[in-house]
Amino acid sequence: MRHVPGRTDHVVVVGAGLAGLSTALHLLGAGRRVTLVERDAFPGGRAGRADVTDAHGTYLLDTGPTVLTMPDLLEEAFAAAGTRMADRLDLVRLDPAYRAEFADGSAISVHTDAAAMEQEVRDVCGPDSAAGYRRLREWLTALYRTEIDGFIGGNADSPLSLLGPDLARLAALGGFGRLGPRIAKLLPDERLRRIFSFQSLYAGVAPADALGAYGVIAYMDTVAGVYFPRGGMRALGDALAGAAVDAGAELLLGRTVTGLERSGDRVTAVRHTGSDGTEGRVACDAVVLTAELPAAYDLLGGAPRRPVPLRWSPSAVVVQAGLPEPGPDAPSRHHHTISFGAAWERTFREIVDDGRLMSDPSLLVTRPGLTEPGVAPAGRELVSVLAPCPNTAVSDIDWDAVGPAYVEELLGVVADRGLLDPHVVAAGPSWTRTWTPATWAAQGMGAGTPFSLAHTLAQTGPFRPRNLVSGVENAVLAGCGTTPGVGIPPVLISGRLAAERVTGTPAPVSSFAPVGAPR
Template sequence: MRTDRIMDSPTHRIVIIGAGFAGLSAALYLSGSGRKVIVCEKTSAPGGKAAVFEEKGYRLGYGPSVLTMPELIDAEFAAVGEQTRDWIELLPVEPTYRAHFPDGTHIDVFREAERAAEEIERACGGTEAAAYLRYRRHVERVYRCGFPAFVDRNLDGIGSLAPLAMARLAALGGFGGLQASVNRYFQDKRLRQIFAFQAMYVGTAPQSARAMYSMVTYMDTAGGAWLPRGGMHALPRALAAAAEAKGVRFRYDDEVIRLETSPKGRFRAAITASGERIPGDAAVITADPAVSLPTLLGRRPRSFPRLEYAPSCLLLLFGAGGKPEAHHSIHFGSRWTSTFEELIDEGKPMSDPSFLVSTPTVTDPDLAPEGRHCYFTLFPVPNLQTGDIDWSAERAALRDYMQNVLSRNGYGEVLDDLDVVRTITPADWLSMDCPAGTPFSTAHLFRQSGPFRPRNLLGGNMVLAGAGTHPGVGVPMATISGRLAAERIIGHRRSAEG
């Protein structure tokens, strides 16, 4: 039986700080339960990290490039009696991605099992295709066991983990190494990379991540990917519009600069930069806690641990011509284990980088002028906690570095035909309030995950949501965190869980 702690005082008026995916999710669940909700957002639009530059007819997103687990979005809309399709169209991204390798070969990853197996048979042979089907069944079991027990619920310490689920996860090898588990199934190095690199989504190296993170591989490869029509930024706009239609009030361009609390530390009101005092019975804080809490509360909560952050990224965004083959392309370097050591342990850029190129115009051509494309290229780099690189001074050199790598990988002609170009470095992420200059928040080391991640209930009537708290980073996790924050206020919505 679940015994999550919830607020015991009256909670009719709720103030939410931040209109990213976490804040929007909390707003919809709270509004759906009859609460009066105000969302304060310091920028001029909803979306948070799902932000966009608009220039010369291009809409260049510089946050999440695809949506996974759209069922979580359906549940959010359903919380206010709405359906996703009435607010936004989700376009399937097929293949989910194309993986390119230094030997010139590629492998497409499809969400549908049979199609994925056929592609693996084409590229790697029948034995590896059979291994894929076995591995897929294995990661599905890990997901079905680990997700409800470890991710999709509020946790109040290690004691709230369901012992049966933990035993099953252990029996599935979930606490062993991720890369070792993948290697037991696949002989082909390329498949060992494809089914382990998702550790990077949660800020760890495949060789040091626990195998239970294969649930991310499951969400990514078997769950598939979608692009909201109009780009990723169109999704938070649609969520905000649905919330507004149900009576949620949004205050844009109004940063919360302080939380007024009682002598016992209970939230009373949010004070905004415009001088407004917004009273409430409870607050949901979705700004990164490490950055925001000392300012908002005037102190660092005692329980807040020192955290290790995920690696950061360099982005090169451009609008150009070309004929991209796939929406999502991952280019793997030939080095593997050592490349993560450089990035995470030594704080150096990858000497043989693996990187992502996303061209959303393959799925939604209206994001660029006719016949042109949006390119989002992402290179993992060290965060400011481990790396000692002067990113501001190196901007021009970095652009050359990324362009050289891209040219060597077949993007030379495109780079000669640019209309718009932007670079984002860890220094830019830092100026956007990302601790350690990484937009990927606290790394999901085992000691910073599940019951060991900064807890969402701050005590009294304040609750955290967003990538910096449980369950973690990414659009699905931020969306879940908003629902979990709402559940701290209204109680949890389902009854039968392990």
């Protein structure tokens, strides 16, 4: 494994998002001195926060991911710095992980317990689908076991470094075939095919086009389990940052990195500016950049050449609203509800290829207050609606003009599908907050997407932008734009991989198996 040569005693980590915090904890555990520099006033990065106060009180909004899987990777990061996750985070396992609702009025609760899910499938879809689910679960588990250490959890210096028995096993499992057709062979019910393949959109690719290897994302959701931290998703950044500071890290918040000082091909210091205009400088022996990929390359003096241009994932519109808490006669509510429209393959063509809004949207509706009541005032609820949409590279939608009408349309669709009281929607929420591709772009995210680079074959594994930087011998990348990719589990792993590049010593392979997962 290639690593940073020379002295690496003091490392500056640019960005205190989940990747940067994971990097810091693993570096601290390896005996390095660490300084974290973060532009926001709080840690967490994409797992951000915003508080809204109305006449009823204060709502605690999570502005990033709402789905937490693979908490063993959090445990691994905490353990690197000599602390325990249980002492810093209180995680609630969600059951069901999701509630999937369909245009024909049917619904399927997605349980991660094998027996409970098999029974759910049998009851709703029949015995053939139940048998298919069992076979699918075995396949997803085999994919995970084959991929997690060598392909996802290891540093690769070149494609040749992946050659070996695991590559042969992955090929035999169908990892280089297409995900959608593979799942269709196992599951006769089209509703189940959606439940176990929609996750590929997290990787920026339609199920029909995604590599079978990305079934591992469905494993994380539907086998390993979905969790929610008490206090909201913001608790992740607070807990990891607290552990880093307690282990000796210096955390500089509200400081934007403005430049890197170099001597030859080594970075010698990081310059930063506060919101009040004060300037600062931190000398360093190495630097780990977890900023958005375009911003990181700008700091380094330019992006490396690639044989094909980078392709970005689809984006999303997220609407959050403060609403009256439904009465006792309201339909049952769930932490996560996936509301599928009648359309499916057309939906992916519209947002991935055509650059158009979904004509029959599939949506993720999240009600965090069902698990953590403290996120909304008494008698109120916080509702979040996520709608996938085109990124700014494939669409020229004027979001300032289109956004308000689209928000109204989305809330109307959710009400029409019985997930919100239509009278409340007609009267209007007490407030709404909206994030669009224009919002993400203003935050520096490439092509206006919070999901970074798509996981096409040319941007997967060793073909993804590398975490070592050509021409700068002591700079390393971490985060969703580099290896292994997008999502909370991959960015936590990316932090460990970046730390290994600095120290030159791979961390011990984790013995953790996700809670509830077969060993």
